[in-house]
Structure formats: structure tokens, C-alpha cells
Amino acid sequence: KNQVEQSPQSLIILEGKNCTLQCNYTVSPFSNLRWYKQDTGRGPVSLTIMTFSENTKSNGRYTATLDADTKQSSLHITASQLSDSASYICVVSAFGNEKLTFGTGTRLTIIP
């Protein structure tokens, strides 16, 4: 069964600190992995999309990594800001039918 697991479920860090969110998946055959940021009460917004051949992709202070061998991805946030407080959702797409499997997300809270 295709699954996406994220850890931690929630995280609280001080403004200015770095943090890393994890995503493990069992989706096969793998097509691509996406990280979304979702502010409370809003729709998710795409941060990065990575295919099998990509190890790292950056979007400003957000850097995603992908290890297709171990089926793990991480999202690293540098110099966190209060506006980074949101849920971060990992989504994996299966090759062929392009069905998306969603993780339950990590709730990140940045405190001043």
C-alpha cells in the first residue's frame, strides 16, 4: 500500500533557528515528490517538486533533499521567520497513474 509518513508531527522552534522536516514514503513506482506549505485556513502552496534524478532543490530559504534509494526526503528551513509557521505536507506521486499520496503533515510553529 502506498504510504507517506512525516515526522515530527509538530515542531516549535525559535525565530532565526534552522529546522529539518522528514518524509518517508513507500510509493512505487516513484514519479515525483512535492513539498507544500499550508497556512492555517488556506490551500497548500507548492514549495518544491523533485523527480527521481534530483537530489536537492532549493526555493529561497527552503531546501529539499531526496534519496530515492532509501525513499526519504527532507525539507530544511534556514533562518526561520514567523511567517514560516504553517503545516508542511509531503506528497508523492506514483508513476503511471500519477495518483498522489499525501503525508499528514508537520505543524511548524516559530516563536519570537
Add this chain to the structure above:
Amino acid sequence: KAGVTQTPRYLIKTRGQQVTLSCSPISGHRSVSWYQQTPGQGLQFLFEYFSETQRNKGNFPGRFSGRQFSNSRSEMNVSTLELGDSALYLCASSLREGYEQYFGPGTRLTVT
């Protein structure tokens, strides 16, 4: 370019009623997907439409239905509402299946 719009943004219904939610995709996008998001379950896929045809369907009861019009606008309908249907319903559009999805702000449905 205008983003994905969803109407209404908020809705309160009572058990047993039915509800219709609307989604207007980004201009030029022909694929529309619907998701249900609850705190406990995260994002769950409902169905996907492309060129007025349902391409994929998630594991939801027949009370949940949808359709897409020739202008790519989509509606989803939930009949005989239950308390557990209270959720944020998100619509996402993409150029076509498998392409980057852009989410709308969602419709918050509360069933009392």
C-alpha cells in the same frame, strides 16, 4: 493570472441536507481535483476530472459526487450530510493530469 477560486468559502449545513461546492480553475487548466482535509486524516483525494471526464476516484462513499463543465469549472456535491463530513474541501487545478497542481483557498463546511 487569477488563481483557483472556490465558492462559497464557508458553509454551515445540518445533517441530512445536501451541499454543492464550486471550483473555478486557473485559466487554461483542464484538470481539476478535489480533496477533503480534516485534522485527523490530513488531505484525502476525492476525485479528479479532466475534459469533463472523471479520471480518478478516491475511497469515498457514493454520497460524494462531482462533475466538470466544458469551461473546466467543477462542482462537487455531497448528499445526506453527516457530522463527519465537516472538513475543509480543497480544489486544485493543473494544466492536465500529472502536472503541477495549484490549490484554491478551500471551502470550510461545518455540519451540525
